[in-house]
Amino acid sequence: MIESSSIGQAFAGNRGRKNAFGPALREAPMMGEEMTAVRELAAEIHPLLAGRVLLWEEVERLLRKYEKWPGSFLMRRALQWLSLSGMADIRPAVRSAGPPVTWKCERCGYRGPLLRQTPCAICGERCVVCEHCLLLGRARTCFPLFIFSPPDNRTFAGSEIACRTAPLTEAQAKTVERIRANLSQHRQVLVWAATGSGKTEMMMTIVADWLNRGKKVLWVTPRKDVVLELKPRLEKGFAGRRVIALYGGSAQTLETGELVIATAHQALRFYRSFELAVVDEVDAFPLYGNRALEEGIGRALSPGAKKILLTATPPPEWKALGRREILPTVLLPVRYHGYPMPEPALKREWRLWQKISKRKPIRPLSAFLRQVVERKGQAFLFVPRVEDVSRVLRWMKCCEPDFYREARGVFAGDLQREQTVRHFREGKWRFLVTTTILERGVTVPAIHVAVIGADHPVFTAAALVQMAGRAGRSSSYQEGEVWFLTDEKTDAQLRAKREIKWLNDCAKKEGFLKDGAYNL
Ligand SMILES: [Zn+2]
Ligand SMILES: [Zn+2]
Structure with a gap:
């Protein structure tokens, strides 16, 4: 749940400290005309920010991109309004009020030795930086992090757009049916698809089910080169739909859309935004065994969203969970062309x-x-x-x-x-x-x-x-x-x-x- 809290409360742990959000807000309540202006501004910007997890600097960058930046004074008031009305939660990007064992990065959820205390020019003290999510830009104690509530309407408008993938083989079609059956009953399913089985085509068929119902999809892959390779394929398959590609250095970094392909870290900028996640190569670096990134993907999903874990080589403990029917598993043991895999x-x-x-x-x-x-x-x-x-x-x-x-x-x-x-x-x-x-x-x-x-x-x-x-x-x-x-x-x-x-x-x-x- 998003807690409603004033900006002052959000920074209760940083008493006396300056923060990147700027000077302290006026204590006096907003009156009349100013209140109306702020409320209107808040209503105007919330749809752009809904379902996002952003630092102050990113909020500014995003709003400037859409030419909606009202200047920092008005913006602070609008954010305060959103916070008080429960549409945004504001907290220090890194929680470091107590002893180091209690420190936590609020953006990526990380706890551990990559949270480092360093002298800080902004607050003039030693504050804590998270090096675990450094790829996304610096998160530190004196930076406020804004978590915006998702849009009220979880579906987007859009007529049915046919998904154009290569026709599925008999084995792929059977597997797709099994995945659908599992997803109708379970929150997540492990898809164990042999190397060269054509998993992308299968996943596109499933993704189309969601998009055609107006539901947003997040497709996570471990590496930037895979994002770059996937984007044109998905754009071709889902012609007419907006495919957003997010990776370090992507021009679309702060954008969102119906179908988002992202490296795992980029998923950390979303809050309850997607109804389906396809997590490709779940057994590979950096995702495997990284609880912070796993939780980050969880946070990006709506309550009740579904998750497909995709791999050609599931770790032994997952296979065991599959055998005990704790983790629903669908196996596709054959390549798209029907020839067996060469045995070593x-x-x-x-x-x-x-x-x-x-x-x-x-x-x-x-x-x-x-x-x-x-x-x-x-x-x-x-x-x-x-x-x-x-x-x-x-x-x-x-x-x-x-x-x-x-x-x-x-x-x-x-x-x-x-x-x-x-x-x-x-x-x-x-x-x-x-x-x-x-x-x-x-x-x-x-x-x-x-x-x-x-x-x-x-x-x-x-x-x-x-x-x-x-x-x-x-x-x-x-x-x-x-x-x-x-x-x-x-x-x-x-x-x-x-x-x-x-x-x-x-x-x-x-x-x-x-x-x-x-x-x-
Ligand atoms: Zn972090
Ligand atoms: Zn600082």
Whole structure:
């Protein structure tokens, strides 16, 4: 609930402190004409601010954008009016009145060591800054945070606009029906969709259900590049609807609309605004295990809203909750083209990294590279650490010079990264040695996958499934193989292999596989 509180009360914890909201408000009550003007102004600006969580500076930026900025004196009075009439809640952006264990960022909900006390030029004291949501701009004790009540009318006007996605496959259509059935009974559903199953098309069908009923949708993804990739697809599918893309540096940062695609942090600027959330790659950084961001998404949703958690690799504890029917789960075990996922082959090589460093022959690695060339494919060579990229390239230069000429490397923080990946997609390079940064999201048609040093602890079962999931994505190229090169068989490798086989078996049993594509 929004508490109605005066601005003075909101800052009771900051007695004697100046704040970014400006000088103290006049104590005298507003009278006659002034009251009418303020009330009218409040009524005019509330629809623009409804359902938002904003700092004072953001309120100003937003209203200036819509050419509604009345100047700070009138604005303070209008905000006070909204607060007293229960349409806005005003509180310090970071609550730090008591001892540090009680500190909390009111914008992102974070408690912990990323709340830091620093000297502050604005209040002239040491006040507390939240570094957890720094991406959204600084939240600190002496900054007021405004939480505006959602609009009274939770639906937007809009005629039915057909959703134009690629026609769903039989397996996808069946899955969509199962998701609908679950959402009619439960608040949230986990959708476990195999890599390359066409989850975006399925989600668009569900999202259309909500939009056609005039209900707003929030689509959360972990990374900016996914937001950028998704926006044109959704605009095409929902032609005529306004799709807002929010990420750090987005030009639309303070806008809202019927369909908002956002990185997790951007969802923190909303309050009870959406009726459906699609949370993509819930098992990935930064969302997984981050309670503050999870609660932030919860706060952005209306009471009674529904949530779809989407992943190709649910963490073991979620699978367990699914089995016990605590977390309703819908499984789509098959790719859109009906071919099974390539199952990884484990190739053991004694003292693998020593051989790489000393540039000794490694038979399975050479065999893999040769096979890629023979089958006219390309390959990702995944390595566990940044320094391994150059180690593997040096090994290739010495032991496989012909293949080395067609190879490049990428890693996080590599300035050439985007260009190298683009050239690889264009087919300029045959082999790409990479760390797990390309584990998700990058799709190249004729790809093979080798995980070099697959026994390293960075390669969790989920990471291995994601990397293996790069292969066989295109229906026209099914020759891609997945090899795990390893000193030792680890639990993660065996689990990844078992899981992929299990998904293929499920697909077969459900009759989703192309005839003759897979022998159980
Ligand atoms: Zn924060
Ligand atoms: Zn301060």
